[in-house]
Amino acid sequence: MGYPGPLRNGYNAAVALTNAERQRRYRERRAAGVPTRERRPPRPRPRPARWAAALAELRTLQGEYEAWRDGLPESLADSRTAELLEGVCDVDLDAVDVELPRGFGRD
Secondary structure, three states, X not given: OOOOOOEEOOEEOOOOOXXXXXXXXXXXXXXXXXXOOOOOOOOXXXXXXXXXXXXXXXXXXXXXHHHHHHOOOHHHOOOHHXXXXXXXXXXXXXXXXXXXXXXXXXX
């Protein structure tokens, strides 16, 4: 009892599938390793949001380095490590916290 109509993927496209048939085919495709649906890659976050996240991470790291510097023993107070930690702690992150352009005439 064949129905006239074009074949699609080896099946008659003129006849609607039942839910059970559709589910069986889906499970067969998954078992065969055929991708069932292509997913888009996630959209990158806007530059201002990425800038703000980077500054937040830098502030967190700077706080960790300050805690490390403050916890150094007296014997290491004049060491190269102490000098480098002092350099990291002296960076003014507020100077790079600026308003960024929004672009495309939205400024």
